Amino acid sequence: DIQMTQSPSSLSASVGDRVTITCRASQGISNYLAWFQQKPGKAPKSLIYAASSLQSGVPSKFSGSGSGTDFTLTISSLQPEDFATYYCQQYNSFPHTFGQGTKLEIK
Amino acid sequence: EVQLVESGGGLVQPGGSLRLSCAASGFTFSSYAMSWVRQAPGKGLEWVSAISGSGGITYHADSVKGRFTISRDNSKNTLYLQMNSLRAEDTAVYYCAKDLNYYGSGGSDFWGQGTLVTVSS
DSSP states (O other): OOOEEEEOSEEEEOTTOOEEEEEEESSOOTTOEEEEEEOTTSOOEEEEETTTEEOTTOOTTEEEEEETTEEEEEEOSOOGGGOSEEEEEEOSSSSOOBOOOEEEEEO | OOEEEEEOOEEEOTTOOEEEEEEEESSOGGGSOEEEEEEOTTSOEEEEEEEOSSSOOEEEOTTTTTTEEEEEETTTTEEEEEEOSOOGGGOEEEEEEEESSSSSOSOEEEEOOOEEEEEOO
């Protein structure tokens, strides 16, 4: 199975900041990577697929990059509604494993 | 508008069975793969199972293989997860998710609201 490792596990930032979350795959997955946002008690929301393609309706403040084993999610100009937990998921091969999550908190 | 509505969760004793359903609307159901993903209380997301658009190809995580079965009825626009021999560690919120393509190689774009399964005596 492909292991997905996110860093950091938690992150404190202020409104207006720009933050970057990293996801590393244990083997190459081309660009078969998605990012999700989850708020407490809610279902995950899809943000990005194919490593860098924005899902419909997702604001351009979210951006993804990477290929192979190393990927990043960048969120610019943080707003209060952006504070949540973020997950990466590889779908290059089954099982479609998730990273452990990165909790983004308000400083 | 795409909608996914899960149902069938509840309290079940260890060793028991439960069948989850996910009613889909707002898209051509048979054209897309579907998945089940779960989240234990206070934990991260865990991929459970996936099924192709026709239902002819299925995948299951090792943790549920031989106990859970994913299926779909395209005439009813409904996805299922039959869960047998349930264990305490299966306690979680179960989400269904729509894939971006037919085979399950596109990533998920829409998720249901989830249904809670609690395995306890």
